[in-house]
Amino acid sequence: MSLIDKTEKRVMMASGAVLALFLFSVLYAKGKYKSDLPECLPYSKAYETPKVTKLDDSTYQVFAVAQMWQFQPSEIYVPVGSEVDFFVTSKDVVHGFNILLKNVNMMAIYGNINKTTVKFDKPGVYKITCHEYCGVGHQNMQAQVIVNYPTEPPPNLPR
């Protein structure tokens, strides 16, 4: 008696094809849409000071620091079409850094630097939500990226 029957052989081929398709999709998205996971950076103390730096008209760097229970800076103003590098770390426990609709999804960890780059093509207010439990105030921990909206930022906020 043979070990594997005809139906089983067919099912194995079909499963293999499905997995190959999945793998192809992952590689295709990585290549064509540059869709990727956060970038890995070695730790540096410089990232622990929150700030927004304008590199040129459409390129910004944000050093975001998560702490119990707020993000610094809590409001980030950028113009439409700008490309923003987010460098994220935590001053205390583990926090989450999730920008809805932009697929920015990172963990903010003490002694670690996380990085991703994202382009804001449309005006609006993009909420940054902490999605990792970080203590009693976790549910209040939100910040926002304001893209050309509603008008210019007040003068005391970093541009």
Add this chain to the structure above:
Amino acid sequence: MQVSKSFKRLIFWELGIPVSLLIIGIYHGLMQTIYRSGVIHQSSFAHLDYYQGLTMHGVINALVLTTFFAVAFGHACITFYLKKEPNKVLGWLSFALMIVGTVLATGAMVSGKASVLYTFYPPLKAHPLFYLGLALLIVGSWIPLYDWARMYVKWKAQNPLVKTPLAVLGTLINFTIWFVCTLAVAYEVLVLLLPWSMGWTPGVNVTFARTLFWFFGHALVYFWLLPAYIMYYTILPKVADGKLYSDLAGRIALFGFLLFSIPVGVHHQFSDPSIERGTKFFAGLLTYGVAIPSFITAFTLAASLEYAGRKRGAKGLFGWMGKLPYLDPNKYLFAYMICGLILFIFGGLTGLVNASYQLSSVIHNTAWLPGHFHMTVAGPVFLAIIGMSTYLYSKMSGKRVFLPKVNVIIPYLWVIGVLIFSTGLSWGGLIGEPRRTNLGLSYLNPSNELFRPDWVPTTMLALCGGIIMFIAGVLFFIVFFGTMLRKQTEEGILELPVSEAYHDERRVPLFDQFKPWLITMAILIVLAYVPAIMNVMKNTGPKAPRFTPDNPVPVAILNK
């Protein structure tokens, strides 16, 4: 078969204790859907805080219940198929360690000093007894493996050319996975966290601790799942009046889990810093590898059920689906298992999304995740556990099941509840609803500036599902404890339904020995985890001091 009184008592305790604790676990499950949907805008209810309740829900349901059950069911399978009882002293020693550990961890959680959730990520610090309790629970669960392995080696020496019974193979593979993966979490808990929580070491490398946790954490998923798989392969075809389509397929699937369960853990850290993209991509690839045993199982079980349906007189291509004993109170194990399988279709598909390199960024740590794992661990795993707990208790005590018609309805009620609940959570996750968050205080509170009206329908769906799940849970407690209160009417015996194989292939030596598989497993673990740990060591900075959930100032400074 006849078993000793002591063995029966051991199994009854190992089933009864976690099911009793489950009352607390399920209560907090319902409460979370109430908090999250904004029905109440409170940080605590009945003196129990949301995050404290969430910690208990996770630890009791996902760690205590599952571990106790795996040990009890393992004892039952090994004893029944090898026709020999395990060592009495070791069995009770294992139970004693697990129960002391559970009491310590539960005490720490109830006192409110361990509200760190069941993942206990540092630098959030729990009471040291919480860590010690978890370690004892784990160490206690190692002891049976040692005993079973001894029994197996002896049996194999007497029966060198007989195929190892599938249930025995499955139990040994499951506990091998468990032993290897818990080494990492035992190291995390005993070497990193316990001394740090006592203040003996000043800091902990957070990403290293997370990496150790997820070395354990994903394999944990399969430790939950394999007892259910053993039932699907060895019991389900029998209770459906059919045969297992292929015995060899079961063996291949089980060894597949042995290889892939542990090395895929890094896919839980796709959003973590300090681990390089290449390392993460490799974990993503391996995760597709772990889908293979599940595909094999999906086919083999469907084919087995089709055979059963046709034997019961079904005609046409899909007629067999209508001919199975869905509501037969005497075959209630079928109901529990088929319901688990229905949920597992969706659980498996959402799991493939989670493991996909880019899609992870859409759903990581959102409500999508609990949406997914309530269709796996609260799906096939939970239903197999409660169905088999009732079965083993009733058979071994010689007491008939209390309210048999209710008993057979419970899994269907549960499926409806979970499907509604998980639809709400998955949908919510896709529109950004975070998991493990007391949404009712802010995002689901209309008078709060963070109010999110778009999350109202999703959390309401989860609430509806949660209520139905809770009702099913209560009915289960009535059936289980009702059975306990009945009088013994038959002789108490250990008996498991045994499926024959439709294709009972000859013994293939490769699939009847451990050595080559253990070596391959070790190689895969090294390939996946040496780069991950090297990345972490290279890229992380200072170690973190202790924090409690209620204060942004480190504990050491507060105490000065």
